[in-house]
Amino acid sequence: MSRSVETAFREDLLEQLTYFEKETSELLRKAHPDAAKRDAIHALISAYCDHIQAYLDGDIIGETDACVWIGSTVTIVDELDGSEEQYKLVLPHEIDADLGHISFLSPLGSRLLLARRGDRIEVDSPAGSYGVMLFETVYRK
Template identity: 45%
Template sequence: MNKAFVKEGDGSDEDDEVPAGVRLPPGTRNYMTRRGYEALRSELDLLVRTERPKMVETVAWAASNGDRSENGDYIYGKKRLREIDRRIRFLIKRIESAEVVDPADQRGIEQVFFGATVTIADVEDGDEQTWQIVGVDEADASAGRISWISPLARALLKAREGDAVRFVSPAGPREVEVVEVRYV
């Protein structure tokens, strides 16, 4: 068969294939903080203004060298271009559906809502941890930010200082006490 009629790729060209960690539950809004929104916008800007034009230039140069079937620069460039385009489509969808929430504007600050920074203590051993509840695209456990759809964040929502909440963690059922709630 002529190569003009064969789809080039590795078979994983699904646009809607999103890792489970950043998949939003059906019918929910894409809440995020201003910082998370700006991070997505800057990544999109970098891809559109810098990365994609460089890759297009590389692919054009590689294509001008002749035989494309064994041209590593051309093959890699086309693959990388597809990855960039897929990421651009993903970012555009996320930004369009974003609902930016400023934690400083929250009312009822004695309760845990989106954007809250919550200090919790494990009921069994008293270990304290501090987490900020953020959007799925800006969650980073190593930086103390968890997604609002995570089991811990869902258990904490609407809790107040002094409340004990139970949730199922990957290590099994846990109970924690809310020590402090603040909005930065």
């Protein structure tokens, strides 16, 4: 990764940490009336922020395209029919279905966050459970 790309990536991660410091309470308030689901969302946000901090501290090296960050574009493969779909994982206020931008809080997005290439992901959605494989992840701002 070039120095300027790495610098931009680090700046994006710092912006995300700032966002979560300011917005986590509001995200949890809006998230779900069920306390267990709110707790799961809080745990997801905490784990993600911990991962960001570990990267920024230098404890994790080379992770830019090895795992899914908020801002990553992912290609997943459906286990049943082998079809590929591409999505970009975004913050809730950046959702755009026409562009394939899904929230990290959605059933699929929450399972993709921090997943690694080659991971099998089981997604529980309102329409039922399904499995996908994370084929590729690329971080792009």
